[in-house]
Structure formats: C-alpha cells, structure tokens
Amino acid sequence: MQNFEELANQYKRMIYHIIHRLHLYKNIEEYYQIGLIGLWEAHKRYIPGKASFATYAYSFIRGRILSELTKMNRHDERCVCQDHAFFETAHDFSVKQPLELEMLLAYCGSLTKKEKLWVIYTFYHDLDIKEIAQLEKVSISAVKKWRKTAIEKIKMRFKE
Known part of the structure; x- marks a missing residue:
C-alpha cells in the first residue's frame, strides 16, 4: 500500500492534467478519485516491457474518467431530478379553472x-x-x- 501512495503522489499532476484537458469543472475531487482508481488498475494490470508505465497509466486513467463521464451523462439524460424551486413554481393542472x-x-x-x-x-x-x-x-x-x-x-x- 505504501508503494501505491508513492505512485499516487507521483501521478497526481497527471490526473489533474487529464481532468483539465477534459474540461471538467464540476466534481473535480470525485473525478480525481476515479483517476486514482484508474491508476490503481493500471498499476495492477501493467506488464513491464510492453510500453512505458506513464503512457499506459495516462490512457488507463483517461479511459476510466471518460467511462464515468459517459455513465453520468446517461444517468442525467434518463433521470430528471427537479430542484426545490421547481416545485414551488409548478402549476397544479388538476385544479379546475374558475370559468x-x-x-x-x-x-x-x-x-x-x-x-x-x-x-x-x-x-x-x-x-x-x-x-x-x-x-x-x-x-x-x-x-x-x-x-x-x-x-x-x-x-x-x-x-x-
């Protein structure tokens, strides 16, 4: 575990760079955590000698964040959660009109x-x-x- 903490500190800037390149401005810490998960998976799946770890980690972290973005967009499209102000201004159409x-x-x-x-x-x-x-x-x-x-x-x- 100590080894991964060092790895996380080493690739912290890379994760924030990916977040910045994807133009994410909301939930940055959440996407950072997703980037850390991607780094963890890259660390576990990396096969030395195929490519440099930095290149492998970059593509893995970016892919993980993009997958999460797709999942969140799909959720937002399917689920409409109205805020409190909506219910204050919503009209009750079941009420009979006076005339x-x-x-x-x-x-x-x-x-x-x-x-x-x-x-x-x-x-x-x-x-x-x-x-x-x-x-x-x-x-x-x-x-x-x-x-x-x-x-x-x-x-x-x-x-x-």
Missing part, C-alpha cells in the same frame, strides 16, 4: 336538468355512469338514457 363549469354549461342550453347533471358529472367531476347513478339514486339505465339524449341534443345543436 370551466360556465363554459361547459354554455353547450347545455337545450338540455333537461338530468341531462345537464350527466354532462357536469361526466366532464367536470370525471365520474362514470355507476358513480352518477349512485349519487343521484337512480338506475344505471336511467343515466345511460340521460347520456344518449344529451349527446343527441348537443350534436343537433352543432349541426345547426
């Missing part, structure tokens, strides 16, 4: 009271036929009839 009901009722001028109820329950409150029948204490077939006649009347109105 939405009035706009909906503008299409219901020729409908009966029950047909208007079906339109409001269906399009404003997002209820299905069974829920409407339970709320109004009527049969499901009655609600279906309200739906059928309401749709016919609205279609006729648009044809005119």
